[in-house]
Amino acid sequence: MALWSGRFTEGADAFTQRFGASLPVDQRLYVEDIAGSIAHANMLAAQGIIATADAEAIAEGLQGILADITSGALTFDVMESEDIHMAIEAELTRRVGDAGARLHTGRSRNDQVATDTRLYAKRRAGELMAANVALREALIAQAEANFDVILPGYTHLQHAQPVLFSHHMLAYVQMLARDYDRLAAARNAADACPLGAAALAGTTYPLDRFATAEALGFDHPIPNSLDAVSDRDFLLDLIYACSVSCLHLSRLCEEIVLWSSAEFGFITLSDAYSTGSSIMPQKKNPDFAELIRGKSGRVVGDLVALMMTLKSLPLAYNKDLQEDKEGAMDAADTLEDCYVCAAGMIATMTVNADAMATQAKKGYLAATDVADYLAKKGLPFRRAHEIVGHLVLTCEQRGCDLEDLTLDDFKAESDLFESDIVECLNLPAIVAARTTFGGTAPEAVRVQLAAAKAQLVGFGA
Template identity: 50%
Template sequence: MKLWAGRFQKETDNVVNDFNSSIQFDGRLYREDITGSIAHATMLGRQGIIEEHEAEKIVAGLKEILYDIENNDLDVFNPEYEDIHMNIEVALTQRIGDTGKRLHTARSRNDQVALDMRLYVKKEICEIMQLAIDFEKVLVEKAKENLDTVMPGYTHLQRAQPTTFGHYMMAYAQMLRRDISRLEDCFERMDELPLGSGALASTTYPIDREFVRDQLGFARVTENSLDGVSDRDYCIELMSCLSMMMMHMSRLSEEVISWCSWEWRFAELDDAYSTGSSIMPQKKNPDVCELIRGKTGRVYGDLMTLMTTMKALPLAYNKDMQEDKECVFDAIDTVKQCLEVFAPMFRTMTLRKKNMRKAASQGFINATDCADYLVKKGVPFRDAYMIVGRLVNTCIRADETLETMTLKDFASISNKFGPDVYDALDLKTCVEGRSVIGGPAPKEVTRQINKIETFLADSEEQLAEMRTRLRT
C-alpha cells in the first residue's frame, strides 16, 4: 500500500507507477536521505515531539539500513514506493515496526528532497573543486617547464604574435581559477537548510531548525518556507558553473586536437590516452579531446533542461521539479569524468618544441615588433604600420621572412632601419620584451604562476573548510 493511499480507493495503475517513480535515479541519494532523517529524528526526540526512546530506535534502524545498503545486504530500490524517501521509510518500518512511522512527523517529502539535493550538491561541489584544482596544478606544471618554449599566438587562427607555451598555459589557468571561484561562491550561497519548510508552510510542531542545521553542517536555515521547498536556483547555478568549466575544457581540447594534427605537429598524446582506427593503421586519434568537446553540449543541455523546467512553475513544489535530478546528476557525472581523464592526458602529452619554434619563425608574427622598432626611431605608429606592411608584401613575393631580408632590402623601404633591426626581430627578444603585467616574458609568466599557486593554496584551505561542513 502507498504511504499516501488513505485518500484513494483504487490502486495506482502500473503504467502510472512506472511513470511517476524516480527511484531509478534518485536512489543515489540514499546516504543523504538517511543522514537527514537521523538529524530529523534526533531533533524530534530532543523536542519531545516523539519519545526519546523512539527517536533512538529510529536512528539505530536508519544506521543499520545505511550499513546494509553499503555492504550490498539490502536492496531498498523498489519502484512501487516511488522514490528513495519512501523506500527508506518502508524499510525502516519493516525493521522496527510502527515506531518507524513516526519519522515523518513534522516533515514533508518536499522539504526532505530539498534537503537531500542540497547535501548531495555540497558534496559534489567539493569533489569537482578538488579535480579542478588538480587539473590547474597540471597547467602550472606545464607552464613552469615551458617558460622559454616559443610558439605562435593566433587571432582568427592566423599566426599573429610570438608567445610561449608557458604563457598559453597560464591563460587556461586563469579560466580554471574563475571556475574554482565560481564553485566556491555557489557553495556559500546554497549552504542553507531547507528542512523545516514542510510541504510549503512549515509546521505547527515545535521543531528546532537550528539544531538540525548544526547537525547537518549548514551555515544558515532558509528564511522562507515557500522558497525553501521550491528553490532550485543552486542547481541551476551549479550547472551554469559546470557549463563554463566544460566550455574551457572544450576550448583547450580544440587546441590539443589542432596541435596533434599532422599539419601542426606541436604535440603528441601518450598512447595511453589516444585511440586508433579500425581500418587506417597510421592513425592516432585524440578521441578524449573530441569526446570532451562533444560532452560540453551535453552539459549545456542539462542546464537548459532545468532552466526550462523551472521557468513557469508557480509556488511551491510541483512534480515537474522531479526532473531536476537527472540533469543535475548527469552534469556532475560528466564534468567529473572529463576532469579525471583530462588531467593525466595533458600531463603525459609530449610537446614538439622545435616545430613550435619553426612555426613561430614563419607567418611574420614579429611584424608588430618591427613596427614598434620604427616607432622607437621616431616614426609615428600608423606610418610604421604601413612601412612594415610593404616589407611583408615584399617578403611574400620573394619567399623571404623579415629575418632573412638584407639590410639593403630594409633600407630600400625606410632609412630608419639599422643593423639593430635583426636583434629587435629575434623571437626571444620579442617575447622577453613583452614584460608588462599579463605578458609572455618568462619573468612575467613566473609572476603569474606564483600568483596562481597562492590561489591554489588558498583554495585548498577553503576546500578543507567546506568539507568540514559535510555530514554525509
C-alpha cells in the same frame, strides 16, 4: 500501498507507478536522505515531539539501512517505492515499528528532497573543486617543464605573435581558476537548509530549524518556507558552473586535437589517451580530447533543460521539480570525468619544442615589433604599421621572411631603421620584451606561474 495511500481507493497501475517514480535517479541521495532523517529525529526528540527512545531506535535503524544499501545487501524496487525517501522510511518502519512511523512528524517530502538535494550539491561541488585543482596542477607542471619553449600565438587561427608555451598553458589555468570560483559559489548557494519548511507553510510542531541546519552542516535555515521547498537556483548555479568549465575544456581539447595533428605536430599524446582505426593501421586519434569537446554540449543541454523546467512554475512545490536532479547529477558526473581525463592527457603528453619553434619562424611574427621599433623612434604608429605592412608584402613577393631582408631593404622603407633592427627579428628577444603584467616575457610568466601555484594552496577552504 504507498505511504500516502490513505485518501485513495486504488493504487497506481504499473505504468504510472514506473512513469512517476524518481527512485532510479534519487536513490543516489540515500546517504544525504539518511543524514537528514537522523538530524530531524534528534531534533524532534530534543523538542519533546517524539520520545528519546524513538529517536534512538530511528537512528540505529537508519544506520543499519545505510550500511546495507552501501554494501548492496539492500536494494529497492520502483513497484514498491516511488522514491528513495519513501523506500527508506518504509524499510525503517519494517525494522523498528512505530518509531519509524513517527519519523515523518513535522516533515514533508517537499522539504526532505530539497534538503537531500542541497546536501548532494554541496558535496559534489566540493568534489569537482578538487578535480579542478588536479587539472590545474597538470597544466602548471607542463608549463614548468617546458617553460622557455616558444610557439606561435594565434588570432583568427592565423600566426600572430610568438608566446611562451608556459604562458599558453597558464591561460587555461586562469580559466579553470574562474571555474573553481563558480563551483565554490554554487556550493555556497546550496548551503542553506530547507528542513522544517514542511510542505510549503511550515508546521504546527515546535521544530528547531536552526538545530537541524547546524547538525547537517548548513550555514543557516532558509527564511521563507515557500521558497525553501521550491527554490532550485542552487542547481542552476551548479550546472552553470559545470557548463562554463566544460566550454573551457572544449577549447583546450580543440587545441589538443589541432596540435596533435601532422599539420601542427606541436604535441604527441600518450598511447593511453589515444585510439587507433579499425581500417587504417597508421592512425593515432585524439579520441578522448574529441570526446571531452563533445560532452560540453551535453552539459549545456542539462542547464537549458532545468531552466525550461523552472521557467513557469507557480509556488510552491510541483511534480515538475522531480526533473531537477538527473541533469544536475549528469552535469556533475560528466564534468568530473572530463577533468580526470583532461588531467591525465595533459600530464602524459609530449611537447615537441622543435616543431613549435619551426612554426614560430613563419607568418612574420616579428611584424608588430618592427612597427614598435619605428614608433619608439617617433614615427606615428599608424605610419609605422603601413611601412611594415609594405615590408611584409615585399617578403611575400620574394618568398622570404622579415629576417631575410637586408638593412638596405629596411632603409628603403624608412631612414629610421638602423642595424639594431635585427634585434627585433629574434624570437626570444621578441618574447622577452613583453614584460607588462600578464605578458609573455619569461619574467612576467614567472609571476603568473607563482600566482597560479599560490591559488592552489588551501583550495578546500
